[in-house]
Amino acid sequence: MKIGLLAMSGVRIVDPELAALGLNLPGFVERSQVIASLPSLALLTLAGMTPDDVELEYVEVADVKAAEDLPTDWDLAAISTYTAQAKEAYEVADRLRERGVTVVIGGLHATACPDEALEHADSVVVGEGELTWARLVEDHRAGRLARRYSPRPGEIHDLAEAPMPRFDLLEIPHYNRLTVTTARGCPHRCDFCAASPLLTPGWRPKPVERVIDELHRIRELWDRPFIELADDNTFADPRRMEGLLMALRGEGIKWFTETDVSIADHPDLLDLMRESGCRQVLIGIESPTAAGVDGIELRRNWKRQRHDDAEAAVQRIQSHGITVNGCFVLGLDGDTEEVFDAVHDFVDRVGLFEVQVTVLTPFPGTPLFARLLREGRILDDTAWEMCTLFDVNHEPLGMSADRLRQGLRDLMARLYDPAFVRSRRERFFRELRRRRLPGVEQQEREWAHATSVD
Numbered sequence: 001m002k003i004g005l006l007a008m009s010g011v012r013i014v015d016p017e018l019a020a021l022g023l024n025l026p027g028f029v030e031r032s033q034v035i036a037s038l039p040s041l042a043l044l045t046l047a048g049m050t051p052d053d054v055e056l057e058y059v060e061v062a063d064v065k066a067a068e069d070l071p072t073d074w075d076l077a078a079i080s081t082y083t084a085q086a087k088e089a090y091e092v093a094d095r096l097r098e099r100g101v102t103v104v105i106g107g108l109h110a111t112a113c114p115d116e117a118l119e120h121a122d123s124v125v126v127g128e129g130e131l132t133w134a135r136l137v138e139d140h141r142a143g144r145l146a147r148r149y150s151p152r153p154g155e156i157h158d159l160a161e162a163p164m165p166r167f168d169l170l171e172i173p174h175y176n177r178l179t180v181t182t183a184r185g186c187p188h189r190c191d192f193c194a195a196s197p198l199l200t201p202g203w204r205p206k207p208v209e210r211v212i213d214e215l216h217r218i219r220e221l222w223d224r225p226f227i228e229l230a231d232d233n234t235f236a237d238p239r240r241m242e243g244l245l246m247a248l249r250g251e252g253i254k255w256f257t258e259t260d261v262s263i264a265d266h267p268d269l270l271d272l273m274r275e276s277g278c279r280q281v282l283i284g285i286e287s288p289t290a291a292g293v294d295g296i297e298l299r300r301n302w303k304r305q306r307h308d309d310a311e312a313a314v315q316r317i318q319s320h321g322i323t324v325n326g327c328f329v330l331g332l333d334g335d336t337e338e339v340f341d342a343v344h345d346f347v348d349r350v351g352l353f354e355v356q357v358t359v360l361t362p363f364p365g366t367p368l369f370a371r372l373l374r375e376g377r378i379l380d381d382t383a384w385e386m387c388t389l390f391d392v393n394h395e396p397l398g399m400s401a402d403r404l405r406q407g408l409r410d411l412m413a414r415l416y417d418p419a420f421v422r423s424r425r426e427r428f429f430r431e432l433r434r435r436r437l438p439g440v441e442q443q444e445r446e447w448a449h450a451t452s453v454d
Contacts, residue, residue, distance in 0.1 A: 007040035048163035112365030194363035229257035248276035264313035291334035323353035
């Protein structure tokens with residue numbers, strides 16, 4: 001039996017003006033290249049729990065044209081896709097089925113739209129794939145493949161039983177970083193989030209020894225790895241992650257992760273993060289205005305509660321030698337046209353080392369999608385190709401859709417201007433030297449080697 005694992009890869013932008021602009025913006029290109037070069041940890045994890053007598057092949061599909069060169073000797077093809085590539089994934093699936101290959105589709109989009117996915121696949125996996133993959137493989141082997149595989153009600157994957165991902169299936173030189181999961185889920189429920197709420201409730205960490213085993217496996221394949229912790233919120237419960245940081249400190253790796261501003265409340269952990277190799281955290285600031293973040297977190301309005309401390313929190317984190325990639329969402333209901341200047345001023349005032357701007361995107365399955373659909377504010381409720389985070393597919397409240405599009409283009413040009421990027425980074429390292437943090441020169445050389453903003 002032979003299974004092909006297909007990851008729909010690459011960054012998508014439909015807006016031709018924004019796409020053309022992005023090709024010339026160093027800061028944006030850097031981030032796009034990183035995202036585009038990340039392998040599918042989900043597929044590699046499923047590979048790790050596949051019986052040894054099954055032959056596996058991992059393939060990344062950048063576009064539909066690449067499907068013409070896919071092997072035809074697979075018994076089963078498993079496709080993982082995000083919403084922006086969903087229609088491309090369906091076309092790939094249709095072509096494979098025409099050649100006699102059985103196709104199963106999973107991932108976030110398939111979980112949100114399983115009936116749609118079934119129009120192009122023999123079977124669909126809903127939710128956490130680890131809970132059903134072994135049964136799916138055996139059912140296919142026995143000729144009784146079901147149309148749908150879903151976890152039982154209330155069933156959650158135990159990360160203490162997490163399989164070792166098959167990193168050996170990758171051509172390592174093609175990647176600038178590999179991914180490892182240390183925790184799954186997030187305690188916050190932002191209405192636009194298309195990650196944790198669709199797949200798993202709450203937040204739960206993976207046992208430290210499991211994480212370290214995965215790092216050791218990567219080290220066997222790559223002597224100087226850069227690791228992205230593929231978590232939605234690594235430090236949602238900072239004290240429970242102290243043991244992980246202690247273990248990472250002895251591994252000699254450099255790593256990046258996503259978390260929230262609350263990590264700034266723990267200076268001792270920030271020191272430990274730097275000592276353990278943390279080079280950057282990505283934090284969703286969302287908006288520089290209180291009105292913008294008000295109500296977007298649905299459980300406790302947590303984003304609004306923390307808003308007034310956001311600037312100081314970023315500065316505290318960066319003062320420990322950890323760069324912050326601050327993320328902003330344009331087009332939030334509470335924001336007006338003034339938000340574009342406000343984002344730029346926030347970035348400049350705080351000295352954010354890196355910044356990411358996106359537009360509010362109604363992903364299927366999210367509370368945001370349901371609400372905007374009820375309000376008649378989604379421009380095309382089947383235009384999945386517009387779910388790129390950069391293309392506008394809704395009518396904002398505080399401005400027109402056209403103003404949001406133009407505002408995004410103009411703001412990106414300002415934020416990723418080489419001189420502005422360079423000045424922020426120079427300011428960051430200048431402050432670290434003033435504080436006499438150890439290893440600053442080496443860290444500065446690493447960034448100079450890894451990125452170019454000239």
